[in-house]
Amino acid sequence: xxxxxxxxxxxxxxxxxxxxxxxxxxxxxxxxxxxxxxxxxxxxxxxxxxxxxxxxxxxxxxxxxxxxxxxxxxxxxxxxxxxxxxxxxxxxxxxxxxxxxxxxxxxxxxxxxxxxxxxxxxxxxxxxxxxxxxxxxxxxxxxxxxxxxxxxxxxxxxxxxxxxxxxxxxxxxxxxxxxxxxxxxxxxxxxxxxxxxxxx
Numbered sequence: 796x797x798x799x800x801x802x803x804x805x806x807x808x809x810x811x812x813x814x815x816x817x818x819x820x821x822x823x824x825x826x827x828x829x830x831x832x833x834x835x836x837x838x839x840x841x842x843x844x845x846x847x848x849x850x851x852x853x854x855x856x857x858x859x860x861x862x863x864x865x866x867x868x869x870x871x872x873x874x875x876x877x878x879x880x881x882x883x884x885x886x887x888x889x890x891x892x893x894x895x896x897x898x899x900x901x902x903x904x905x906x907x908x909x910x911x912x913x914x915x916x917x918x919x920x921x922x923x924x925x926x927x928x929x930x931x932x933x934x935x936x937x938x939x940x941x942x943x944x945x946x947x948x949x950x951x952x953x954x955x956x957x958x959x960x961x962x963x964x965x966x967x968x969x970x971x972x973x974x975x976x977x978x979x980x981x982x983x984x985x986x987x988x989x990x991x992x993x994x995x
Contacts, residue, residue: 799972802876808893810991811874811980814881819985820888820993827987831870849941850911853957854981861900861964864983871900871981876973878994880904889994894982901967902960904977913938916956925952 803810815829822829833848851870858864858871874892875881881889909916914937915925928949934940940949963974 799970799974802967802971802973802978804896804971807895807897809876809896809899809980811876811892811894811899811982812878812881812994813872813874813890813892813985814883814887815872815890815985817886817888823985823987823990829872829985830865830868830983831872833869850913853910853954854960857958857961858900858981861961862898862983868983871983872985874899874980874982875904876978876980877976880977880979890985891991891994892985892989893991894980894989896968896971899968899980899982900961901964901978901980903963903975904979906960907979910957910960913941913953915953916959921956925949925956928952 819829854871855864855869864871874894878889878891883889906916915922917925929935929937929940932946932949934946934949937953940946940953963978967973967978
């Protein structure tokens with residue numbers, strides 16, 4: 796793939812970065828691992844949590860076929876191959892992880908943002924064709940296709956398009972190269988043994 800670059804990979808592990816609440820650090824000290832519970836999503840996003848929950852639920856259902864989650868992992872943990880994409884908010888700790896590559900699911904941040912916003916995922920031509928269909932039904936907001944039962948065919952097309960989220964995972968794992976800068980890694984847990992360093 797065009798302008799790919801080698802990822803930071805050695806000893807079957809990849810270097811990843813994540814921004815986590817200080818509570819996560821405490822949990823890692825106490826139990827040596829951390830997983831996300833659904834309640835965390837509700838607490839973090841408040842009123843808009845239902846929208847995120849839909850996308851997170853879809854991700855959990857489909858990503859589990861690539862990397863099976865532990866039984867107690869109710870949602871994914873987001874990491875990045877490049878530290879510049881981290882959200883360094885107040886009360887957050889930036890963590891540098893060394894994660895076994897088989898525990899990671901790779902995808903583009905820009906693609907995941909489309910899923911989060913309940914948007915169609917595809918090439919420019921595919922997106923235009925889908926939007927043309929929406930216009931025929933006078934649908935101004937793509938999310939209405941997902942949130943109502945009036946457009947089952949369009950909803951099926953939308954959900955099928957989201958499966959492209961994982962289109963780079965196998966290639967990245969095989970070549971150890973990153974086809975785009977904005978590559979995220981979804982992991983189901985953080986083990987204390989994976990923490991390489993905490994970044995101030």
